[in-house]
Amino acid sequence: MIRRLMLAVAVAALPLAVLATDARRDAILADYAAKSRAADPSAPAFSAQRGETLFRTKWTGGDPRTASCTACHTADPRVPGQNAKTGRPIEPVAVSVNPKRFTDPATVEKQFTRDCRSVLGRDCTPFEKGNYITFMAGQ
């Protein structure tokens, strides 16, 4: 019984330890989740793994200078990146080292719009955006 309780506490505390939680980020994720379900009622829950695949995939539809997210953000989202077109330094995307990330809805939406068109050559779906944030929140 006690062991089960301890396990329950540990499991409940897990997201706090693993994911840097922020009410504003949670709200952004909830919004993308609602939009994702509206587009496809059978859409699964967001997954960090899907987000990581999105992050690392080399696309062919966008600007060749930004074939993947890693072109600017490097293969490690915990380190600073550099805009591949302008040379401008970019703060890390990983929430663990940059807790401000994904906390302002307008900024998040603007950046997804610009970056998805540049990298993928199209807008990202709410499902993709949610996966991406979920991945970065655990990084």
Place this chain on the structure above:
Amino acid sequence: MRPLTPTLALLAALLLLASPASAGNDWMPPVRDATVQKECGTCHMAFQPGFLPARSWTHLMGSLADHFGEDASLPDDKIAIIRAYLTANAGDVVNQGRAARYMQWVAPGGTPQRITENPDFLRKHHFADSVWKDPKVVTKSNCAACHSGAERGLYK
């Protein structure tokens, strides 16, 4: 208290000379508006408005959907704030120091868009290709790659 030694006095004088208020001809008034800093300074440095005349900024803020090949669209309210700041602090408004030097190359009524094409820029940037292709530089518009004080308007 001991009087300042000549060396210290010289140092103090040099420091004074290096401060923006007295940097004189080389200084470009930096961007002091938070919206301009954020919206214009994410993908590239928020370039000081003194480098272009007001009509250039008006044109630029009206064509953000094709911003040097990029879609840099912004909401109308943000555009209005940024355009007001850039035109109020444009080169032909400031018209002194470095801004005046840039403006002397702008044709009457001309609307240049690239600061890096101004002869005053060009005459100081004769570098080998290898310099421009340095991974830290990437583009000619990446002022801060070499000018550590660029954001503060110091281009020494």
